[in-house]
Amino acid sequence: KRKPKENVDDDGYVRSSKKPVKQYATKSKKEYIYNEEKLYNYGINRLSEQDYGRHELFKKMKNLQEDEEIINKVLDKLEGQKYLSDNNRIRSFLMSYSNSESVNKTKQRLIQKGFNKKIIEDVLEEMEHSGIYKAIQDKESEEEKALALLIRRYRIYEIDKKEKMSRFIASKGFNFDIISKVMKTFSNGDFDSFDPYWLAHYKWASSINF
16 A cells, blocks of 8 residues: 655644654754854853863864864864863863862863863863862872762771772772772771861761861
């Protein structure tokens, strides 16, 4: 049997002689193409919501304009006007993860997003020297952060959860040496040698004697 002819009505529904199907007609690809001015305004709107790196914004704009020359021209303009900055994006990204995982894991996240490793290192060093970023990449600071995360998650040490606790810290990007030392400290409850900054960061940490 021949299939009934399907037509798209003014409301965007596909109609047939059998039963109406709630399906919108596909828009023409041309409707999604942004010219340079529209692409620039799109970039301004996105950057007003949050920081983006050049590579991140490029990927979003590629869905709206196939011509990479036009995209790069818009991105150059946004960078020249200081709206777009890889450094700012890296800085805000580092801060957003500063209390929740190791520095190395956050750096890997940035690299996977397409940021240059040298720029990441430069921004991190700048933040460390300026005192903005507390999570400096040294062993002592990383141990303190790992301990604070353990306390935040488990509050007290329980021998039957030892392996689970170790896996939790490992999932945050900390290495074996840090995990071993922090687990030992957590089990002993000896926090005297740790910087109160990390422990006091969490609202209930004041209940712990350190």
